[in-house]
Amino acid sequence: MIHINTKFRGEVTYDAIVVGTGVSGGWAAKELCEGGLRTLVLERGRNVRHIQDYPTMNDDQWDMECKGNLTQEELKSKPKQSRSGAGRRKETAHFFVNDLENPYNEDKPFDWIRGYQVGGRSLIWGRKCFRLSDLDFEANKRDGHGVDWPIRYKDIAPWYSYVEKHAGIAGNRDGIPHLPDGEFMPPFELNCVEQHAKERIEATFPDRYLITTRTANITEPKDHRGKCMSRHRCDRGCPFGASFSSQSATLPYAEATGNMTFRPNSIVSQVLYDADLKRAIGVRVIDTETKDQIDYYARIIFLNASAMASAAILLNSRSDRFPDGMGNDSGELGHNVMDHAMGAGAGGTMEGFEDKYYKGRKPGGFYVPRFRNTNKNTVTDKFIRGYGYQGGAKRSGWQRGQNDFGFGGDFKDNLLEPGPWGIGMGGFVECLPYHENRMYLNYDMLDKWDQPTITFDAEFKENEKKMCEDAAVMAAEMLEAVGAKNVGSNCKITNIGLGIHEMGTARMGRDPKTSVLNAFNQIHAVPNVFLTDGACMTSSACQNPSLTYMALTARAASYAIKQFRNRIL
Amino acid sequence: MKRRKAIQSLCAALGYTLTPGTVTGLLLSCEAKKSEPFWEPMFFEQKDANLVAQLGEAFLPRTQTPGAKDVGAHIFVDVFMGKVSGSEDQELFRKGVKALRSKFEKITQKPIIDGGTMDYSKVLHTLYGVPKDKQPTITQLLDGGVPEGKEEKENFYTYSFLRIFKKILMMGYYASKEIGENVLSYLPVPGDYEGCIPVESVGRAWSIT
Numbered sequence: 001m002i003h004i005n006t007k008f009r010g011e012v013t014y015d016a017i018v019v020g021t022g023v024s025g026g027w028a029a030k031e032l033c034e035g036g037l038r039t040l041v042l043e044r045g046r047n048v049r050h051i052q053d054y055p056t057m058n059d060d061q062w063d064m065e066c067k068g069n070l071t072q073e074e075l076k077s078k079p080k081q082s083r084s085g086a087g088r089r090k091e092t093a094h095f096f097v098n099d100l101e102n103p104y105n106e107d108k109p110f111d112w113i114r115g116y117q118v119g120g121r122s123l124i125w126g127r128k129c130f131r132l133s134d135l136d137f138e139a140n141k142r143d144g145h146g147v148d149w150p151i152r153y154k155d156i157a158p159w160y161s162y163v164e165k166h167a168g169i170a171g172n173r174d175g176i177p178h179l180p181d182g183e184f185m186p187p188f189e190l191n192c193v194e195q196h197a198k199e200r201i202e203a204t205f206p207d208r209y210l211i212t213t214r215t216a217n218i219t220e221p222k223d224h225r226g227k228c229m230s231r232h233r234c235d236r237g238c239p240f241g242a243s244f245s246s247q248s249a250t251l252p253y254a255e256a257t258g259n260m261t262f263r264p265n266s267i268v269s270q271v272l273y274d275a276d277l278k279r280a281i282g283v284r285v286i287d288t289e290t291k292d293q294i295d296y297y298a299r300i301i302f303l304n305a306s307a308m309a310s311a312a313i314l315l316n317s318r319s320d321r322f323p324d325g326m327g328n329d330s331g332e333l334g335h336n337v338m339d340h341a342m343g344a345g346a347g348g349t350m351e352g353f354e355d356k357y358y359k360g361r362k363p364g365g366f367y368v369p370r371f372r373n374t375n376k377n378t379v380t381d382k383f384i385r386g387y388g389y390q391g392g393a394k395r396s397g398w399q400r401g402q403n404d405f406g407f408g409g410d411f412k413d414n415l416l417e418p419g420p421w422g423i424g425m426g427g428f429v430e431c432l433p434y435h436e437n438r439m440y441l442n443y444d445m446l447d448k449w450d451q452p453t454i455t456f457d458a459e460f461k462e463n464e465k466k467m468c469e470d471a472a473v474m475a476a477e478m479l480e481a482v483g484a485k486n487v488g489s490n491c492k493i494t495n496i497g498l499g500i501h502e503m504g505t506a507r508m509g510r511d512p513k514t515s516v517l518n519a520f521n522q523i524h525a526v527p528n529v530f531l532t533d534g535a536c537m538t539s540s541a542c543q544n545p546s547l548t549y550m551a552l553t554a555r556a557a558s559y560a561i562k563q564f565r566n567r568i569l
Numbered sequence: 570m571k572r573r574k575a576i577q578s579l580c581a582a583l584g585y586t587l588t589p590g591t592v593t594g595l596l597l598s599c600e601a602k603k604s605e606p607f608w609e610p611m612f613f614e615q616k617d618a619n620l621v622a623q624l625g626e627a628f629l630p631r632t633q634t635p636g637a638k639d640v641g642a643h644i645f646v647d648v649f650m651g652k653v654s655g656s657e658d659q660e661l662f663r664k665g666v667k668a669l670r671s672k673f674e675k676i677t678q679k680p681i682i683d684g685g686t687m688d689y690s691k692v693l694h695t696l697y698g699v700p701k702d703k704q705p706t707i708t709q710l711l712d713g714g715v716p717e718g719k720e721e722k723e724n725f726y727t728y729s730f731l732r733i734f735k736k737i738l739m740m741g742y743y744a745s746k747e748i749g750e751n752v753l754s755y756l757p758v759p760g761d762y763e764g765c766i767p768v769e770s771v772g773r774a775w776s777i778t
Contacts, residue, residue, distance in 0.1 A: 060757065060777065062746040067645075071652040191764035230759040357768040360759035361777065397778050398743040402736045405697050405704050408690075409632040415743070416634065416753060418774040 009297060014040040015564065016300040017283055019268045022120025024533040024549040025304030026246030029254040031557035037564060040261045040296055042285060045116035047264040050247040054237025056091045064090050083498060084113040086124060092235050095124045103453055105442055110456035111497035112308065118264050122245040124235040127216040128364060129169045130543035131160050135178040135374060140539050143384050146336065146433035147509040149538045150519035159551040167244050167550065168222055171214030179369040185219045187212045188362040193350050193393035193421050197482045204481040207378050208371045213364035216244035230360030265289050269451055270317040271301060271326055271529060280529045286449050300528050300560050300569055307534030308439055311505035312454050315441050327516050327523035334440055336433040336507055337458040338540040340499035344468040344491045346475035347424030348484030350393065357395065357418055365392025368425060370542055383466040387542045389475060391425025423484055427471030430542040431464055433504055458496050468493045501545050503537035521556040528569045530556045608644060612651035617666055619684065621646060627689035628735055629742050634752050637742050645741025646734060658733060665730020668723045672696065697731065749776040
């Protein structure tokens with residue numbers, strides 16, 4: 001039965017609507033509210049309040065009956081989320097979706113790892129923040145894959161600075177041209193072995209760097225947020241607010257303006273279109289608790305539901321004008337699915353640092369920026385584009401004894417001591433935009449809200465595979481140069497999706513015939529709909545993308561506010 | 570815990586005030602009568618409760634630091650097998666216990682019911698105390714799947730059992746509250762990260778990694 005909203009339209013009319021409360025939705029809410037717009041913020045999942053709703057934030061392994069492992073019973077609702085490590089841990093499982101209630105389909109394997117709650121995946125993201133550069137913004141134009149980005153680094157650079165200053169990124173100014181420096185808080189230092197690795201790698205390979213990672217964990221107090229306490233329990237919700245999440249860093253600012261109306265448990269099924277106005281006029285919401293269907297109206301709509309969900313909402317927003325989905329004049333909506341290919345890397349042990357240790361658990365290790373095809377000295381003919389690595393060095397714990405034949409008192413007591421140092425790194429490989437990599441709606445397989453489900457038909461191809469092979473070999477080569485022993489490398493490319501960096505389904509571009517969004521993230525033909533999550537990405541680069549979503553969102557919101565005030569929108 | 574509550578309510582009825590020490594005293598005096606504290610497995614059969622406890626202690630015996638039994642690591646193996654492990658591992662485990670019982674009696678020449686930690690230690694020395702160059706043979710056996718032949722099968726299941734048992738037991742031991750908070754270096758809220766400090770300034774390994 002369909003419940004019809006009988007409220008007077010004036011009661012449900014806002015200046016702006018934001019769909020989604022993850023990394024980019026939180027930013028849209030903050031910017032629009034601070035810009036003076038009365039904003040309705042919608043989230044399909046349950047409410048998660050800062051601190052109060054972080055049930056595991058202080059749990060040690062021994063506080064959990066199965067020491068953090070999910071039981072067979074608990075795993076039943078996570079057949080797909082458990083493909084990701086954190087999705088199968090007790091500490092974090094409540095921030096990952098129930099797959100049985102939120103199904104999707106796979107023509108080809110696709111790991112779609114999601115968090116449906118207020119804060120979305122901002123609660124469970126990896127927090128690594130790297131700027132893109134013109135090496136990335138010009139890449140499509142240079143080698144002819146996909147379409148040209150409609151912006152360049154100079155367009156986004158001030159907005160990177162703007163969001164970095166507010167979000168709080170710990171990092172070092174390393175002066176690497178294609179990984180531009182930002183507005184950083186003091187970095188987490190490299191540990192002894194990582195510092196040694198940095199020196200050896202940079203001395204051995206002229207175009208390679210090892211830097212301390214850049215991470216959205218504040219290292220100095222800011223407003224109501226305390227500095228990072230080096231617990232590395234960020235993905236359970238940080239009680240200090242040091243780790244960036246929508247809860248800690250954006251939604252409170254939106255709320256403080258008094259302009260935000262906040263509505264969890266609200267699935268947006270479609271954007272409503274008025275053919276006479278040639279504008280979107282609102283969104284249709286399904287209340288997940290009452291199943292009521294309610295229409296909300298606004299002059300500006302920001303879609304930030306996640307790359308796949310935002311594209312799905314548009315594909316489902318069908319009208320006479322847009323029979324194939326709103327904004328789909330180009331036929332590109334839902335296409336060009338990208339992610340970062342993972343699974344290539346190397347590891348080894350390090351001798352000579354047995355008298356050294358560290359204190360605390362920093363929220364990230366090191367980063368090796370891209371060094372392939374960055375300039376004329378680093379060109380390879382094996383593939384185009386490049387990859388970066390995340391890595392770290394640590395002393396091994398008692399787990400080192402789990403697989404050998406040891407037993408007895410000495411065996412047990414030796415494992416109480418810090419073990420040998422290990423060092424490893426894993427690649428994040430750029431994925432090209434392929435038109436045939438797509439997601440589409442399946443109207444035969446409806447979910448419990450009678451909404452169409454998403455089917456994925458995407459895969460990594462030759463270029464990504466060649467890069468993975470190269471990334472494994474190069475990682476081993478670098479670890480050998482560092483002096484690591486027992487170096488082993490691995491190249492088992494992941495399913496697309498497991499990088500949890502989905503992108504590209506509503507790409508930005510210069511030409512409405514070949515792209516969905518313009519340079520300010522507006523749908524070409526429906527300028528009061530903005531889409532600033534991963535869907536907008538024209539290419540994937542190899543850097544972790546969330547910082548770019550933040551910057552593009554703040555930039556688009558600033559533009560939208562001006563247009564709103566000038567009555568253009 | 571239920572028993573502690575029961576004792577507390579008993580004492581309340583008699584008008585005593587209990588300090589933690591007297592509770593422990595009552596519990597211990599009760600438990601001292603048996604060779605092993607009674608515990609009711611959820612996955613293992615009751616008749617294997619002693620085997621699980623003694624084998625655990627043989628793997629990780631009490632020294633100047635607690636042993637497996639002290640921290641209940643053997644009970645964790647049971648809970649883990651019952652709740653976390655998949656049916657394949659569970660089946661392997663059931664066959665493994667049976668195989669180990671047979672091995673036990675061959676090695677110790679004792680009925681399994683009489684087995685103490687020393688007997689299980691002897692069993693482990695015989696089965697696991699193999700020289701380094703022989704170890705790959707065992708690993709190969711385990712990775713090769715169920716073999717033909719009665720004895721080969723028994724070896725396969727015994728070693729499969731021991732391998733999984735030890736892995737889970739170690740988790741139960743090293744990730745226990747006692748070891749995590751009082752034996753290893755425990756620092757739940759470290760504050761500033763320091764990347765390069767003398768190992769002596771920390772002592773034992775960090776319990777949270």
